[in-house]
Amino acid sequence: MSLSTTIKLPNGKEYEQPLGLFIGGEYITPEVDSKITVINPSNEEVITEVYAGDKADIDKAVVAARKAFESPEWRGIAASARGDYLYKIAQIIDRDRELIASIDSIDNGKPLPECVEGDLEEAYNVFKYYAGFADKITGKTIETSPEKLAYTVQEPLGVCGQIIPWNYPFMMLAWKVAPALCCGNTVILKPSEVTPLSALYFGKICQEAGLPAGVVNVVNGYGKTAGAALSEHTGVDKIAFTGSTASGKLIMKAAANNLKNVTLECGGKNPLIIFDDAELDQAVKWARIGIFDNKGEVCTSTSRIYVQEAIYDKFLEEFVAHIKDVTVVADPFGENTTQGPQVSKMQYEKVLSYIESGKAEGAKLAYGGAKASEKGYFLNPTVFSDVQEDMKINKEEIFGPVVAVSKFSTVEEVVQKANDTSYGLAAALFSQNVTQCVTVASKLQAGMVWINSNNDSHFGIPFGGYKSSGIGRELGPYALDAYTQTKAVHINVGLRV
Amino acid sequence: MTKLQQQITLPNGLVYTQPLGLFINNEFVAAKSGKTFDVINPATEELLASVQEAGVEDIDAAVDAAEAAFNDGVWAKQEPLERGILLNKLADAIEAEADLFSAIESSDNGKALWSAQGDVALAIKYFRSTAGWADKIRGSIVDSGETHLNLIKREPLGVVGQIIPWNFPLLMLSWKLGPALATGNTVVLKSAESTPLSALYLGTLIKKVGFPPGVVNIVSGFGRPAGDAITKHQRIKKVAFTGSTAVGRQVLKNAAESNLKKVTLELGGKSPNIVFADADVADAVKHIIVGIYYNAGEVCCAGSRVYVQDTVYDKVLAEFKVAAEKVKVGDPFEEGVFQGAQTSEKQLNSILNYIKVGKEEGARVITGGERFGTKGYFIKPTIFGDVTEEMKIVKEEIFGPVVSITKFSTVDEAVKLANNSNYGLAAGVHTADLNRAIDVSGRIKAGTIWVNTYNDFHHMVPFGGYGESGVGRELGAEALENYTQVKAVRVGLKKVFK
Numbered sequence: 001m002s003l004s005t006t007i008k009l010p011n012g013k014e015y016e017q018p019l020g021l022f023i024g025g026e027y028i029t030p031e032v033d034s035k036i037t038v039i040n041p042s043n044e045e046v047i048t049e050v051y052a053g054d055k056a057d058i059d060k061a062v063v064a065a066r067k068a069f070e071s072p073e074w075r076g077i078a079a080s081a082r083g084d085y086l087y088k089i090a091q092i093i094d095r096d097r098e099l100i101a102s103i104d105s106i107d108n109g110k111p112l113p114e115c116v117e118g119d120l121e122e123a124y125n126v127f128k129y130y131a132g133f134a135d136k137i138t139g140k141t142i143e144t145s146p147e148k149l150a151y152t153v154q155e156p157l158g159v160c161g162q163i164i165p166w167n168y169p170f171m172m173l174a175w176k177v178a179p180a181l182c183c184g185n186t187v188i189l190k191p192s193e194v195t196p197l198s199a200l201y202f203g204k205i206c207q208e209a210g211l212p213a214g215v216v217n218v219v220n221g222y223g224k225t226a227g228a229a230l231s232e233h234t235g236v237d238k239i240a241f242t243g244s245t246a247s248g249k250l251i252m253k254a255a256a257n258n259l260k261n262v263t264l265e266c267g268g269k270n271p272l273i274i275f276d277d278a279e280l281d282q283a284v285k286w287a288r289i290g291i292f293d294n295k296g297e298v299c300t301s302t303s304r305i306y307v308q309e310a311i312y313d314k315f316l317e318e319f320v321a322h323i324k325d326v327t328v329v330a331d332p333f334g335e336n337t338t339q340g341p342q343v344s345k346m347q348y349e350k351v352l353s354y355i356e357s358g359k360a361e362g363a364k365l366a367y368g369g370a371k372a373s374e375k376g377y378f379l380n381p382t383v384f385s386d387v388q389e390d391m392k393i394n395k396e397e398i399f400g401p402v403v404a405v406s407k408f409s410t411v412e413e414v415v416q417k418a419n420d421t422s423y424g425l426a427a428a429l430f431s432q433n434v435t436q437c438v439t440v441a442s443k444l445q446a447g448m449v450w451i452n453s454n455n456d457s458h459f460g461i462p463f464g465g466y467k468s469s470g471i472g473r474e475l476g477p478y479a480l481d482a483y484t485q486t487k488a489v490h491i492n493v494g495l496r497v
Numbered sequence: 498m499t500k501l502q503q504q505i506t507l508p509n510g511l512v513y514t515q516p517l518g519l520f521i522n523n524e525f526v527a528a529k530s531g532k533t534f535d536v537i538n539p540a541t542e543e544l545l546a547s548v549q550e551a552g553v554e555d556i557d558a559a560v561d562a563a564e565a566a567f568n569d570g571v572w573a574k575q576e577p578l579e580r581g582i583l584l585n586k587l588a589d590a591i592e593a594e595a596d597l598f599s600a601i602e603s604s605d606n607g608k609a610l611w612s613a614q615g616d617v618a619l620a621i622k623y624f625r626s627t628a629g630w631a632d633k634i635r636g637s638i639v640d641s642g643e644t645h646l647n648l649i650k651r652e653p654l655g656v657v658g659q660i661i662p663w664n665f666p667l668l669m670l671s672w673k674l675g676p677a678l679a680t681g682n683t684v685v686l687k688s689a690e691s692t693p694l695s696a697l698y699l700g701t702l703i704k705k706v707g708f709p710p711g712v713v714n715i716v717s718g719f720g721r722p723a724g725d726a727i728t729k730h731q732r733i734k735k736v737a738f739t740g741s742t743a744v745g746r747q748v749l750k751n752a753a754e755s756n757l758k759k760v761t762l763e764l765g766g767k768s769p770n771i772v773f774a775d776a777d778v779a780d781a782v783k784h785i786i787v788g789i790y791y792n793a794g795e796v797c798c799a800g801s802r803v804y805v806q807d808t809v810y811d812k813v814l815a816e817f818k819v820a821a822e823k824v825k826v827g828d829p830f831e832e833g834v835f836q837g838a839q840t841s842e843k844q845l846n847s848i849l850n851y852i853k854v855g856k857e858e859g860a861r862v863i864t865g866g867e868r869f870g871t872k873g874y875f876i877k878p879t880i881f882g883d884v885t886e887e888m889k890i891v892k893e894e895i896f897g898p899v900v901s902i903t904k905f906s907t908v909d910e911a912v913k914l915a916n917n918s919n920y921g922l923a924a925g926v927h928t929a930d931l932n933r934a935i936d937v938s939g940r941i942k943a944g945t946i947w948v949n950t951y952n953d954f955h956h957m958v959p960f961g962g963y964g965e966s967g968v969g970r971e972l973g974a975e976a977l978e979n980y981t982q983v984k985a986v987r988v989g990l991k992k993v994f995k
Contacts, residue, residue: 080622083629087585125578132581132629135957136974149935412994438646439993460632477633493935 001035003027005048009102010333019050021057021220022203024064025213031056036193036220041109041341042331042376050196053219058188058229061217062236065159065186068214074186083134086181088209090127097124100198104169105332107195109340110294112333123174126459130182137183137480149491154484156184157261158237161230165243166192166343167297173199176240177216179479188217190227194344196220223247234258240482245468263472263482265299265464267397268425271418272302272454276310278430282452284318290428290454292327292381295339296401300426300448300455304394305405306414312407316385320367323381329372341377342400348377351400358384358393363404389417411440419445424466428454499527503546507600508830517548519555519717520700522562523710529554536693539607539838540829540873548693551718556685556726559714563656563683564732566711572683580679581631586706588624591617598695602667603829605694607838607874608792610830620671623956627675630977634680646988651981653681654759655734658727662739663689663840664795670696673737674713676976685714685733687724691841693717720744728752735759737979742965761969761979763797763961765894766922768943769915770800770951774808776927782816784951788925790824790878791952793836794898798923800951802891803902804914810904818864821878826869838874839897845874848897855881855890860901886917908933912940921963925951
């Protein structure tokens with residue numbers, strides 16, 4: 001198989017898709033010939049095959065990344081020069097955004113306009129944001145006594161392994177790669193085997209930006225092989241992972257061998273709480289966004305909705321009507337599509353089985369509950385109501401367009417229910433009462449709380465979870481903590497022994 | 498007919514259209530009074546152009562535009578991210594015309610072309626760095642218990658007035674505009690009357706890259722009346738001034754008497770450059786040369802008092818004299834020239850007067866001590882020896898290529914001499930001993946201490962003075978504090994939970 005192929009996209013565009021592993025600034029074949037088949041979830045057809053890497057390729061990537069980390073071309077340049085590279089990458093992304101969005105749309109199934117205006121806009125902004133941070137990573141001087149001049153320096157970690165998920169392929173790449181490079185690290189990125197295409201394309205962007213060889217390496221492969229090899233490699237200084245909590249636990253265990261720095265963004269079963277003084281019309285709209293955007297394949301999806309009893313029936317009625325009104329489940333490259341297919345057969349079948357479990361456990365099916373087509377992994381948005389707390393659909397992360405709605409009476413009750421989960425990623429609440437909003441936000445065990453909006457993230461604001469939803473924070477200045485380590489320097493000025 | 502632009506051919510052959518008007522609300526307009534003033538090339542004493550002179554009414558018009566932009570316009574409503582985008586675009590636009598900007602700067606200010614190129618590169622870099630701040634302005638939350646939510650926010654000030662000097666026209670403009678715009682303010686900026694050209698040319702780029710009208714207003718004019726109109730204006734919320742301590746005092750007075758606007762000042766200095774016996778002599782001499790002859794000594798932090806430890810005094814002085822006499826003075830556009838012209842006839846005469854006074858007070862001219870050539874405002878690199886601390890040339894800021902050199906014996910004496918000034922802008926310490934470097938830098942009262950280097954800036958390292966050298970800091974994260982104000986929002990929370 002060649003190292004690249006021409007792909008024709010549904011919108012007529014053609015482009016050269018790299019297929020190899022991007023190591024040391026070049027595309028190469030893996031040590032052992034192995035391939036991954038990339039499926040288009042809209043029609044179940046093969047888009048292409050790409051090469052898959054394993055332990056031996058990870059080893060190679062680590063060598064390249066370590067060499068680059070210590071090279072004068074990377075280690076020896078001014079911080080603002082790193083910023084210049086990131087700024088250049090941002091400009092290339094801006095120029096190519098339609099193309100990159102098309103790649104993610106065909107690979108992941110998300111509607112194209114949403115991908116351009118959402119995923120790509122965010123990726124561009126994130127690279128630009130961290131371009132502007134590179135020269136602003138400062139340490140501190142610390143006053144202790146006249147006999148000591150103490151200061152701290154924030155140094156890079158070194159070679160960082162980064163394993164990204166399939167739900168926002170290129171955007172997740174930006175969230176990982178940009179801050180890592182900003183802080184002076186080098187990276188080995190393992191994209192998801194389900195959606196490898198845009199990450200492989202990123203290698204070309206790095207080449208065009210003139211990024212020194214080995215600073216960014218992209219090794220495609222499976223979690224169990226390439227991912228595991230990366231997590232347990234003793235030549236890797238840090239592993240950053242976004243994906244399921246189950247995989248996160250495995251990665252943390254693997255990383256323990258050399259105590260490498262670990263940050264994890266895992267799952268969530270995020271509550272949306274609607275109080276009876278909420279602006280109902282807005283709550284309904286944000287509720288739809290919170291679970292059906294990106295076909296529900298979002299770690300911060302608010303997949304449990306708690307509605308205060310006085311407005312419960314009214315909410316359900318308006319919620320279902322709104323969903324019916326605006327939803328178009330169709331081809332991602334179609335004109336009016338609001339919801340594309342689930343990303344893969346495995347996800348599709350998993351969601352269907354949760355729908356069956358909801359029915360079996362006695363939840364009321366208020367809307368949807370079935371597949372939306374014969375071909376392609378399309379599902380109808382599904383609303384279960386009168387859900388009991390201990391039902392599977394209320395406790396487990398489904399990661400699809402399925403939401404569980406139930407009622408509550410008091411604020412104490414709903415906070416207790418909201419927190420009754422081992423997850424703690426996000427929460428949203430609707431109320432017009434300032435005190436209620438702020439106080440409830442303070443009581444929710446979640447890394448992010450949205451008041452009167454939902455899934456309304458911003459690249460300057462920290463993103464991450466409490467409890468089993470993860471370790472550490474991404475975005476904003478907080479990502480800098482994840483990609484640097486502190487060295488304290490003590491200069492003795494005259495303390496003689 | 499009012500001439501609002503002119504084609505200029507620069508000494509290196511570059512031809513361009515120089516705007517002459519006042520840049521207000523994204524347009525170049527004539528001064529309401531119709532007054533103009535001449536801009537002279539200090540290397541040739543020839544007329545470069547006549548630009549419009551801002552009066553009180555023009556400042557009012559500029560403030561009107563800036564206020565509208567701040568209160569109602571696109572600027573106020575857009576995301577901070579957009580401010581960063583515009584600043585980056587501005588940097589890109591300057592870079593695209595870097596050669597032209599450098600040549601304008603050399604012609605207007607008199608500095609050697611290599612030096613102007615350095616200024617332009619630094620200005621571009623600084624605009625980029627401040628672009629990166631725009632979407633990173635943060636405040637904090639203070640936990641005072643369940644009864645309250647305490648938000649501590651940083652908000653922009655509004656219309657800010659900025660008055661820049663003539664020694665680094667474009668670079669000083671970037672130090673002012675960058676942080677003010679990144680934090681969401683709108684600006685009325687007055688360039689120095691000796692050097693208005695690069696600032697006006699920048700106006701064309703401000704409009705070109707898409708800053709909304711009124712966000713940046715650039716006027717040419719004098720301290721009186723334009724500068725005064727700014728510092729006294731009731732609707733300007735803050736003034737940032739770089740210039741002499743004497744004028745700085747007036748700025749503070751005007752601010753106090755008008756509306757108590759916030760004030761930051763970057764003023765003069767008489768910075769000591771100290772060489773200890775264990776210093777690397779060759780290196781120290783290099784830094785002493787840069788310290789006083791770079792930019793023809795027209796640098797607020799120039800190392801204009803050199804103190805050398807007695808055991809190495811003769812050696813240092815000998816090498817310093819040789820190096821000073823090797824400094825090439827001449828046409829800014831000529832290859833190999835290090836030191837160009839003093840910026841104006843006024844400055845030339847002021848420096849020559851100090852040299853005269855120095856001689857009269859009994860100091861010895863070791864080298865230089867006179868004008869260079871008969872055309873253009875050039876002065877020979879000058880060293881005065883046999884000085885006493887009471888001499889005017891040792892106490893007062895000369896702002897030219899004139900330095901005094903004295904010996905000292907102990908560290909305590911050096912520190913005492915260094916601190917013997919109402920100024921406190923910078924100091925140089927040359928020594929191989931780490932402990933001495935730390936000790937002495939701790940004891941000298943100055944805003945920047947250079948150890949084994951001099952006039953050595955980085956945009957992330959704050960710059961400003963102790964004592965009468967100024968108020969506040971520019972560059973670094975500290976610059977953002979100059980252009981924001983703290984608002985505390987303390988929300989009382991009724992008990993919600995049982």
